[in-house]
Amino acid sequence: MKHSPDKLTEALHRWKVAPPADPNFRPEVWQRIRERTRISWPSYLRAHSAAWSLVAALALGAAAYTGHVAAESRARADREALVVTYLVDLDPRVQALLRTGAP
């Protein structure tokens, strides 16, 4: 069976496809896009590991140093106060000063 090229062209011109409309087509496409781009926290951290490692090292180092300095500062202040307390008891000049108010 042979068709002439003109008839085939004519038949193709007449052919029309009318697929049923899918109302979920667009939401489903977006859903698939979102699933592809969704990333977990560990994946996020792995992706930014260098920057976050630096931030963590700096923050922990600064916190450790601050804690150390604060403890030393408090010990120094405590010791200073105790030396004064000790000498107030021990020093007659200070006791005379406290009683008379005269240097």
Next chain:
Amino acid sequence: MRYLLGTLAAILLAAAATGLICFRLNSEPALHAAAEKRDAMQWLRDDFHLSPEQFTAVRELHAAYAGTCSEHCRMIQSASQVRAALAATRSTDPAAVAAAERRVQELRAVCESAIATHVRQVAALMTPADGQRYLSLVLPKIADFDHTAVPDLRLNHQP
């Protein structure tokens, strides 16, 4: 953005915990307790690692020194009152004023020397390292006290 904020919060939390741990590890609770109670003897015992025998010996030295201290205190008070009386009357005798001032200064010098001797005796009861540390804390203050006004009265064992 959610992960960024979450990560930042986790790091800040870890930093706060680290700071607190370092503070605890480096703090001296016995020293702080003594300071809060204003207990100088507890401070001596804990901060200078005194054994019970050393601590007893230090207490005995302090008790023995207390009499000397009271006597010096009385003499300084008396000399200061004489000086103050002369100043109040605006004495026309400069020699008397100078003598009163000299007497106060002499007594203060004697007193400073007595305290320094006493603290050296206390230091001798400690280990050499602790004794040295004790003297380095106390001796400069003894010299300072002569030039300062009344120290903070809250330190005079007043709660």
